[in-house]
Amino acid sequence: MGLIIRDNAESASSYVADYIVDRITSFSPTQTRPFVLGLPTGSSPLGIYKSLVEKYKAGLVSFENVITFNMDEYISLPPTHPQSYASYMHDNFFSHVNIPPQNINLLNGLAPDLAAECSRYESKIAAADGIDLFLAGLGEDGHLAFNEPGSSLASRTRVVTLAEDTILANSRFFDDDVDKVPRMALTVGVKTVLEAKEVLMIVLGARKARALKKCVEEGVSCMWTGSALQMHERAIVVCDEEAAGELRWKTVKYFKSIEHRESGPDHSPDQSLPIRNDLGASQTNLKTAAGPLTPESTPKATATHTSSSPISPVAETAPTLLTTSFDADQSPVYTSLEKEILAQPVPKSHGLLGLLGTSSFPPIESATRHSREPSRARSHSHSQSDGHASDGDSETESEYIDLEPDRMASRLSDAAFAAEALRRLTPNPEEGRR
Numbered sequence: 001m002g003l004i005i006r007d008n009a010e011s012a013s014s015y016v017a018d019y020i021v022d023r024i025t026s027f028s029p030t031q032t033r034p035f036v037l038g039l040p041t042g043s044s045p046l047g048i049y050k051s052l053v054e055k056y057k058a059g060l061v062s063f064e065n066v067i068t069f070n071m072d073e074y075i076s077l078p079p080t081h082p083q084s085y086a087s088y089m090h091d092n093f094f095s096h097v098n099i100p101p102q103n104i105n106l107l108n109g110l111a112p113d114l115a116a117e118c119s120r121y122e123s124k125i126a127a128a129d130g131i132d133l134f135l136a137g138l139g140e141d142g143h144l145a146f147n148e149p150g151s152s153l154a155s156r157t158r159v160v161t162l163a164e165d166t167i168l169a170n171s172r173f174f175d176d177d178v179d180k181v182p183r184m185a186l187t188v189g190v191k192t193v194l195e196a197k198e199v200l201m202i203v204l205g206a207r208k209a210r211a212l213k214k215c216v217e218e219g220v221s222c223m224w225t226g227s228a229l230q231m232h233e234r235a236i237v238v239c240d241e242e243a244a245g246e247l248r249w250k251t252v253k254y255f256k257s258i259e260h261r262e263s264g265p266d267h268s269p270d271q272s273l274p275i276r277n278d279l280g281a282s283q284t285n286l287k288t289a290a291g292p293l294t295p296e297s298t299p300k301a302t303a304t305h306t307s308s309s310p311i312s313p314v315a316e317t318a319p320t321l322l323t324t325s326f327d328a329d330q331s332p333v334y335t336s337l338e339k340e341i342l343a344q345p346v347p348k349s350h351g352l353l354g355l356l357g358t359s360s361f362p363p364i365e366s367a368t369r370h371s372r373e374p375s376r377a378r379s380h381s382h383s384q385s386d387g388h389a390s391d392g393d394s395e396t397e398s399e400y401i402d403l404e405p406d407r408m409a410s411r412l413s414d415a416a417f418a419a420e421a422l423r424r425l426t427p428n429p430e431e432g433r434r
């Protein structure tokens with residue numbers, strides 16, 4: 001999952017609008033090969049729709065060969081109701097662009113058989129050969145479409161009961177009267193969204209900060225269904241600074257650094273947008289924890305491995321960035337980012353050394369304590385004084401600080417090998433001072 005952080009809602013929305021326009025134009029849709037776009041409602045996408053309408057009016061994009069599927073609709077509101085999502089889409093987008101009415105797909109919250117309506121919708125998505133790009137928002141309770149906390153991550157289009165949090169949040173569109181908010185809705189499922197070829201999620205404002213943190217920094221959970229995007233190979237979350245307000249500094253720094261490293265001082269942030277490549281299909285400059293994929297950073301002659309498994313944005317970074325490509329002399333070909341990582345000092349962690357595959361190991365150290373008996377005594381007296389039970393063998397981290405040559409080396413049968421082992425061991429600096 002990639003994360004793009006912009007200063008404010010306007011620049012985040014314009015990033016997304018540029019992205020969508022680029023995807024549609026590079027796809028070059030035709031009547032027989034239309035571009036299929038999934039769409040959300042709510043306050044978050046308003047700036048995106050405004051920008052898309054402007055771009056259409058400026059002749060930068062056409063929706064003539066675009067098919068849309070909206071993600072959700074309230075049950076019981078007629079399409080003409082000002083707060084129905086059908087009205088919302090008509091007012092904010094469809095009536096301003098050249099999309100043919102037959103290309104618009106909306107869930108009908110008044111259908112006599114709601115279950116049949118949901119199956120019809122899934123079949124229609126399948127008949128359109130799936131959704132190319134699903135634009136999504138995020139609820140304050142972390143919902144993706146109307147997949148409220150507890151929704152199955154394998155769910156499909158269905159009838160749902162809205163959560164109290166959502167009813168409260170959406171009451172602002174119903175004269176602040178919670179009683180006017182419908183209690184039920186139709187929504188595409190989490191799996192329906194995950195099956196899209198690409199997902200872009202817009203998250204704006206401080207009231208989404210907690211949900212964004214849950215979805216980006218914590219595990220995939222049915223209690224925060226937006227977190228399911230971690231399982232998608234082509235998912236990007238675009239947020240503003242306010243929504244990013246509860247993310248860890250490490251997370252923000254990491255994702256910003258990917259963008260900056262990619263674009264560099266001479267490149268505009270537009271370099272982060274999808275770029276059409278000469279293979280015919282449009283290729284997206286995705287920001288993943290395994291590094292961005294761009295035609296520039298992925299020369300055709302080389303193969304760059306990017307993991308398709310969910311990757312924590314916070315934890316492991318460097319090991320996943322190593323390119324597995326080689327030039328004619330079988331020497332590894334590294335990107336500038338990888339060269340930068342490889343130039344960094346080798347961490348003094350034995351666990352990472354193996355992953356880095358370097359031969360410059362630091363001297364072998366033994367974790368054997370200088371003397372076990374005094375340590376036991378310390379541990380024992382400590383456990384007695386603080387009143388906690390102890391088996392008398394507990395070992396605290398501080399007890400491991402004193403290192404000495406591994407005495408086991410002297411027991412090696414091969415004398416030359418033992419001498420070499422002893423020579424390479426690091427003596428305990430305290431030893432000499434005693």
Ligand SMILES: O=P(O)(O)OC[C@H]1O[C@](O)(CO)[C@@H](O)[C@@H]1O
Nearest residue numbers: 040041042043044137138145146
């Ligand atoms: O942007 P808002 O108004 O906070 O709504 C969040 C999300 O909730 C929904 O309204 C319900 O799915 C989405 O369409 C929207 O993305």
